[in-house]
Amino acid sequence: MGLLGILLGLALLIGLAYRGWSVLLLAPAAAMVAALLSREPLLAHWTQTFMVAAGGFVAQFFPLFLLGALFGKLMEDSGSVAAIARWFTERLGVRRAVLAVVLAGALVTYGGVSLFVAIFVIVPMGQALFASAGIPNRLLPAAVALGSMTFTMSAMPGTPAIQNAIPMPFFGTTAFAAPGLGLIASAIMLGFGLWWLARAERAARSAGETALAAPLQTPALDQGLVRERSVASREFDPAETGRGHRHDRQPPLAVAVAPLAVVVLVNLTMSLLVLPRLDTAFLAEPRWGGVTLAAVAGVWSVIVALLAAIVTLLLLNRGRLPDLRATMDAGANASVLPILSVASLVGFGAVVAALPAFAVVRDAVLGVGNNPLVTLAIATNTLAALTGSASGGLTIALDALGADLLKMAATEGIDPALMHRVAVIGAGTLDSLPHNGAVVTLLALCGATHRESYRDIVVACIVGPIIALVVVIGLGTRFGSF
Known part of the structure; x- marks a missing residue:
């Protein structure tokens, strides 16, 4: 009955979440169903297991959600995201329309701008560019997704994406874990995705399929449904994109890009130069949780990088933020629902992991092969697929299996940095x-349907990353982390 409870709770969570029900309600309900059928104490699991795990996630990662959402909103309202997108579309033009959309999305998301901020700006520009180039609108979602939802989230070393931050406390790593392998994986995802989209564009032209002569109109969105399906998958509440005040006058490219560069450079400096030289012996004291620098260094580096970028943006764009309080309020508010939604998924995973029947699942997963990299990849892939959330699936997998996998890795002599990179890329596939x-959200914003556009998204966001994951595991097994 215990295993049946786990499966039934998971089915309840997945099925109703897909229909737009709030994860805030579903996660504890599904956890209680699993506990009930396992004949475990319900209230104890809700308050002492579910809430403790959810609260721990919030305590650990809320600064990153808060600063990331705030930075994204400031970039949006200052016109910086639009300026970067416009520069790529103008410089690369209609002959390289797909590349322009991909690179615009990649630059802003690698620099720390939330996916939802990026796509709400890039999609309208991409529609106009695709229409001018005669490229069918159905290919736009895959182009936007390739640049914004793949390698800049999971593979590029130093990316401040929350998915890249989650493994840091587990493995004692930084955002720059396994940089060489991350760059190789990024090149594979980008190259494979561009090859497929170029092939799809040629096929469309050969078949006489072209875009409309004028840009498509962005359709009205079902805001409630889009919001509930989105907040558990990314770190920005899309309801806040329409709030604040976006300035009509865009900054010069150098001003727009400067905060993005600050994120990367400060993150690198903090990770490799500043924090390793600090005397942090005080962290071992009970008042600081008795942690090591390795457990907090990665999060600290990203926090400082985002703070520095926000200050830089404010100094360079103060005149382009006429209603600064409204913009900052919207950015702060945009972080709340996403982190609580992901934390609820984490709480659900904690309850499931605490049930006696989960030992069967854990042993089965850990028994898949002798390579902990393969086991980790399967676990993160599966849970990210089931939850529809890379961050939620990744946290559940590491909470439930991270300690065992780290012991296996130590026995095999595998660098935790390699485990970090495999975990993040694995979570960013299915x-x-x-x-x-x-x-x-992306399909709705582009005015496309799953039937029209999802096949190309599969190739760009699933097939390419899986190929990259296999290559990283192969190279990591053969040569170690680099």
Whole structure:
């Protein structure tokens, strides 16, 4: 009955979340169903297991959600995201329309701008560019997704994406874990995705399929449904994109890009130069949780990088933020629902992991092969697919299996940095199934349907990353982390 409870709770969570029910309600309900059928104490699991795990996630990662959402909103309202997108579309033009959309999305998301901020700006520009180039609108979602939802989230070393931050406390790593392998994986995802989209564009032209002569109109969105499906998959509440005040006058490219550069450079400096030289012996004291620097260094580096970028943006764009309080309020508010939604998924995973029947699941997963990298990849892939959330699936997998996998890795002499990179890339593959909130939002914003556009998203966001994951595991097994 215990295993049946786990499966039934998971089915309840997935099925109703796909229909737009709030994860805040579903996660504890599904956890209680699993506990009930396992004949475990319900209230104890809700308050002492579910809430403790959810609260721990919030305590650990809320600064990153808060600063990331705030930075994204400031970039949006200052016109910086639009300036970067416009520069790529103007410089690369209609002959390289797909590349322009991909690179615009990649630059802003690698620099720390939330996916939802990026796509709400890039999609309208991409529609106009695709229409001018005669490229069917159905290819736009895959182009936007390739640049914004793949390698800049999971593979590029130093990316401040929350998915890249989650493994840091588990493995004692930084955002720059396994940089060489991350760059190789990024090149594979980008190259494979561009090859497929170029092939799809040629096929469309050969078949006489072209875009409309004028840009498509962005359709009205079902805001409630889009919001509920989105908040558990990314770190920005899309309801806040329309709030604040976006300035009509865009900054010069150098001003727009400067905060993005600050994120990367400060993150690198903090990770490699500043924090390793500090005397942090005080962290071992009980008042600081008795942690090591390795457990907090990665999060600290990203926090400082985002703070520095926000200050830089404010100094360079103060005149382009006429209603600064409204913009900052919207950015702060945009972080709340996403982190609580992901934390609820984490709480659900904690309850499941605490049930006696989960030992069967854990042993089965850990028994898949002798390579902990393969086991980790399967676990993160599976849970990200089931939850439709890379961050939620990744946290559940590491909470339930991270300690065992780390012991296996130590026995095999595998660098934790390699485990970090495999975990993040693994979580960023099957999370893009049809029920993923970011996929649903992107298709709705582009005025496309799953039937029209999802096949190309599969190739760009699932097939390419899986190929990259296999290559990283192969190279990591053969040569170690680099």
